[in-house]
Amino acid sequence: MKVVRENNEIKISLPDDVIDISEVQNLLDYFKYREISAKSKATQKDADDLANEINKSWWDSNKQRFE
16 A cells, blocks of 8 residues: 655555455545535534435425325
8 A cells, every 4th residue: 555645635556456446435435525524614503404304305205105
């Protein structure tokens, strides 16, 4: 494994027989999440309100399946 920092980037080299490609993709997804969330100005309350809104909408659309 090799880690190099150049031109404002961090480059990681891994032998292809060490890690499954799906594990690499999961790691890249996590880094993408960190990149996006670092730029966010949303508060925890904003996230909670959005989650509640989504849950209410889902329940309104699916409650007949559970009655």
